[in-house]
Amino acid sequence: MPWVFNEPLVTLTHEETVARSKQLWEAEDLGGMTEDNNRLPVPVVVLVLLTVATAFLTTIPLWGQRPTAAIYVDYIKAMDTPEIQSIQETQGDDAAMKRIVEINKDSPFKAQQGRHPVSMNDLRVIKPQIEEIMKLPDVDLKDYTVVGPEVKIANFEGNYRPNGKRERQQPWWDKGYTIDLFYLTMFFLGVTITVKRLPPYHWQPRHHDNDPRHGDRRHNV
Amino acid sequence: MNFREYRIGSRAFGLAFGLSMSITLFFPSFDLAASISSEVGLDKQLTSGWDSGWQLADPLLNGLNKPLKVLVRKDPKSGEPMEPVYAYVYPAGTSLPNGVTHTANLGKGVEELSVKQGRITEARKESGAVFLIKKSDQLLTFEDKPLSYMENATATKGWTPDEVLKQAADSDILHAGSGKTMFVREGCWWCHTLLPEQTQDWQVFGAPPMLGDFNGESPTAFGSDRKGPDLLHVGSRNASREWMMLHFFNPRLVQPHSIMPRFDYLWGEVDADGKKIDFKKWRSEYDEYREGKITTPPDVPMYAKDSEIRNLIDFVINLK
Amino acid sequence: MILKYLFAKNEAIPVGSAAIFFGFSAIIWFMIGTGLGSFNAAKLAFPDFVTGTEMFAFGHMRQVHVLAVIFGWISMAFAMAMMYITPILGNTRLWSEKLGLWNCMMWNVSLALGLTLLWMGVTSGREYSDFPWPLDLAVAAFISIPLAVNVWMTIIKRRTQGIYTTNWFFAASTFMLIIVFLVGNLPEYFHLTGLTEAYMTWWFAHNVLGLWITPVAAAIAYYVIPKVTGNPLYSHRIGHLHFWSIVVFYSTPAAHHLMSAPLPEWLKSFASVEGVLILVPAIAFVSNILLTMQGKWNMFVENLEVRFTVVGVLLAIPLNMQGGFQQTRSINWYIHGTGWMVAHAHLALLGFSTFLEAAAVYLGLQTLMKRKLYSLTLGNLHFWLLLIGFSTYWISMTIAGLIQGAGKIYEVPYIDVVIAEHPYMIARWLGGTMVFSSTILWLYNMWMTAREGTVIPVGRMPHELAYER
Structure with missing residues (x-):
């Protein structure tokens, strides 16, 4: 089973092996079944590559994220400022809330704040809870989820922090993705080698010519 | 074995399948084994007992071989009123839960406390046991809540299953373990x-x-x-x-x-x-x-x- | 008749006996399974339909339906296909007809016993691995190991040098099924508990579907289409891509069934990416079969087996699009635990795989009994009732699932979701009942084929003869 590497994209097999393979391929009758040697169609290859890209994109946490406590921290801080309090007294909650959103329009959490709007009443309920959490040492508010009136720690068992605790967030990257890359590499390498050990794809077996029982046509002639 | 190189193929198959089994079973087993039982976990385990599906001791799933969760209002020894506390009563012959028979299951910290302070390894199926959940002054790693552990009250306080059951009103006894079998x-x-x-x-x-x-x-x-x-x-x-x-x-x-x-x-x-x-x-x-x-x-x-x-x-x- | 052959000499047993017994057993289990399904669906639509007895409670019957269909219908149809396709592809006879017959009988006995116990409520409480462990061991010993031995020995004793693609899948899947069964039930033998138990439950469930049902069903299509159309398989190379991607990608995404459980996130990331990659075998499979059909598309209309197979192959497209993407972090939160999943499971088992197996059973029984199908009309009726019934079921449950998902996101009181789903529950019951009635017609048709079908002359294939009724 010698290997040949001068034309890796065409074949990895020695000519003799290819010749023997061809002979067997044409001669053999597997219960009346025959196989052709067509290449992987280009659209199939494209679809496979597209699948790989999509796999990562849909698994990376892009959509469907619940609001975390972190996105409301600035809202809560703004609540105590004299400006907001005076708006609240003169024009009511809604105007005050509008102003809070306006103040935070450059916030790094802008997109999430937009997706998860809150009212002043909501803020009043979650404010003491978030403040309580902020008192804890080494706390990351992104680990806490806000749903309705509750602020609770998330049950995501994410990456480890340097202090040995786990991030309680869906990760953008972790060893799972790394294993995926390794695994995919192994797979594509394996399949490519397997396929390149076959006779090159421009050769097609002629098993139908002498056999009246089988197909009256051959693919891609 | 011409162009169809089956020997290579079967080895590649073994390698691929073995690799996938290692990644999906062996690798995560470390994470799963490292989980530390929370108070909720201890309560569930002690409430539902050894198993709630088919088991040799309960072949038709009638809710046999199960503990009782009892609200203890009076000290079973002295009969004095006390701060009400839930006790998990394993009458004699009831299989003990997994965390008692395999203490590593409780996780780091909880295991040590349960064995040393809770003396759970002294519990015996033949004579039955009563368990309590205690809070320690250590903290859980991920949430700043106290670490809980199991205590074998039969060893630490001398409470026997019969005594605990005798002093409890029927309305204070929860058949939640058998109930899980029903579930x-x-x-x-x-x-x-x-x-x-x-x-x-x-x-x-x-x-x-x-x-x-x-x-x-x-x-x-x-x-x-x-x-x-x-x-x-x-x-x-x-x-x-x-x-x-x-x-x-x-x-x-x-x-x-x-x-x-x-x-x-x-x-x-x-x-x-x-x-x-x-x-x-x-x-x-x-x-x-x-x-x-x-x-x-x-x-x-x-x-x-x-x-x-x-x-x-x-x-x-x-x-x- | 089966009793007569059980103790006969292997040589004295007519070729194909095991496959024929498996074929009829499969159809009968299909009838039982779908009958139970229809009954259960009626209970979901009309909760007071047959009430107050433990034996007819929904919770006692649901798992019987699932396992009757998986281990009775689908797996027995697989066994049937293996018993006649494996030897044909090796130009040889089945290694042991006698083992095949024993396998068939023990399979029926242990499955009937297991399902009766399950019906009584004797369960391990783990989805898809519901049997208590002694029965799991019985399944391994009487069902999967003898089947694997027979298939493997037939392949080893083949009279060809090459092994055709279908047989790679048969050999690999019978082997993987044993491993999956023995490993997946470890929590029961060794009383593993907690999240380990939950994860292993889904490891088993995922792999029994991904490494047994999907590849074997695909392997059947690899046989039926070239055989009946007479075309060569389009590409041996795509076959490689398909086979290896099944082994590599289908065996890994178990954790994606528990995306909302506190499993380590890295495991979910890994599983979820692998989960999308199940599209790779799907792309390979669908393209290979459809390209093989080139020039013979008239048979899609004219020939029943080809029609069943191609519909199954086409259903693999929505199946894998759903299966691939519904488990990702981006989408799973919306539809997890809703009727969408029920629809998806039926698309896999009642759509994709049932159509492929039905083709194998049709073709196999005609070939082995050397009788042309009794009635094309009944066959067509079977096909259309099955297809329309399944589609009704699938569409109604998908809509119900989307309603449920919306209810979940917008935190609607659950009872309002139940009310909104009611019409779809009725539609699901109607669809399921159509499927059930179609199986009765099928059984009758196959029975009449055995008794009165036109005898096929030696050396001819059933599809070469014209239909008569």
Whole structure:
């Protein structure tokens, strides 16, 4: 089973092996079944590559994220400022809330704040809870989820922090993705080698010519 | 073996399959083994006992070989009133839960405390044991809550199962362990999950479970397909036994649009007074009520103390 | 008749006996399984339909339906296909007809016993691995190991040098099924608990579907289409891509069933990416079969087996699009635990795989009994009832699932979701009942084929003869 590497994209097999393979391929009758040697169609290859890209994109946490406590921290801080309090007294909650959103329009959490709007009443309920959490040492508010009136720690068992605790967030990257890359590499390498050990794809077996029982046509002639 | 190189192929197959088994079973086993039992986890494990599915000691899933969860109001030794505390009573012969027989299952910290301070390794199946959940002054790693551990009260306080059961009123005894067997046997988990979702369910069904909440529990019966509400915290939403009783007997009595099956057969033959329950009569009267012939539905018979429905209701109420 | 052959000499047993017994057993289990399904669906639509008895409670019957269909219908149809396709592809006879017959009988006995116990509520409480462990061991010993031995020995004793693609899949899947069964039930033998138990439950469930049902069903299509159309398989190379991607990608995404459980996130990331990659075998499979059909598309209309197979192959497209993407972090939160999943599971088992197996059973029984199908009309009726019934079921449950998902996101009181789903529950019951009635017609048709079908002359294939009724 010698290997040949001068034309890796065409074949990895020695000519003799290819010749023997061809002979067997044409001669053999597997219960009346025959196989052709067509290449992987280009659209199939494209679809496979597209699948790989999509796999990562849909698994990376892009959509469907619940609001975390972190996105409301600035809202809560703004609540105590004299400006907001005076708006609240003169024009009511809604105007005050509008102003809070306006103040935070450059916030790094802008997109999430937009997706998860809150009212002043909501803020009043979650404010003491978030403040309580902020008192804890080494706390990351992104680990806490806000749903309705509750602020609770998330049950995501994410990456480890340097202090040995786990991030309680869906990760953008972790060893799972790394294993995926390794695994995919192994797979594509394996399949490519397997396929390149076959006779090159421009050769097609002629098993139908002498056999009246089988197909009256051959693919891609 | 010409172009079809089967020897290479089968080795490649073994390699690929072995690799996938290692990644999916061997690698995560370290993470799973490192989970530290939370207070919830200890409570679940001690409440449901060794196993709630098929086991040799309970081949027909009648709820045998199960502990009782007892609210202790008086010190079983002295009879003096005390701060009420839940004790998990394993009568003699009841299999001990996984965390007691395999202490590593409790996780780092909890194991040490349970063995050294809780003396759980001294518990014996033959003589039975009573367990308590204690809080230590250490903290859980991920959330700043105290680390809890198991205590074998038979060893530390001399409480025997018989003494604890003798001083407790029947209403303070929860047959939640047997109830979990009912939950599994009756297939409640085909429609009700025990797994609120991190992303969506908090407001209606309560917080999702954390990593240490399952240690020692088997089966976890998460369920996969919801046709009814999640039940992980149902006892916090609704703890009314009367409501549960009506609802199990015929869900349409309290929720006209419910598609839940009737579980009236779990009442058994007789009601709480030992009178034979006439299901046929009840059903025909109920049909008359449904057709508008009578204005009130027939009364639901009070279940007997040792009926299967009592176990199930105890289990459901106990899902806090 | 089966009893007569059980103790006969292997040589004295007519070729194909095991496959024929498996074929009829499969159809009968299909009838039982779908009958139970229809009954259960009626209970979901009308909760007071047959009530108050433990034996007819939904919770006691649901898992019987699932396992009757998986281990009775699908797996027995697989066994049937293996018993006649494996030897044909090796130009040889089945290694042991006698083992095949024993396998068939023990399979029926242990499955009937297991399902009866399950019906009584004797369960391990683990989805898809519901049997208590002694029964799991019985399944391994009486069902999967003898089947694997027979298939492997037939392949080893083949009279060809090459092994055709179908047989790679048969050999690999029978082997993987044993491993999956023995490993997936470890929590029961060794009383593993907690999240380990939950994860292993889904490891088993995922792999039994991904490494047994999907590849074997695909392997059947690899046989039926070239055989009946007479075309060569389009590409041996795509076959490689398909086979290896099944082994590599289908065996890994188990954790994606528990995306909302506190499993380590890295495991979910890994599983979820792998989960999308199940599209790779799907792309390979669908393209290979459809390209093989080139020039013979008239048979899609004219020939029943080809029609069943191609519909199954086409259903693999929505199946894998759903399967691939519904488990990702981006989408799973919306539809997890809803009727969408129920629809998806039926698309896999009642759509994709049932159509492929039905083709194998049709073709195999005609070939082995050397009788042309009794009635094309009944066959067509079977096909259309099955297809329309399944589509009704699938569409109604998908809509119900989307309603449920919306209810979950917007935190609607659950009872309102139940009310909104009611019409779809009725539609699901109607669809399921159509499927059930179609199986009765099928059984009758196959029975009449055995008794009165036109005898196929030696050396001819059933599809070469014209239909008569």
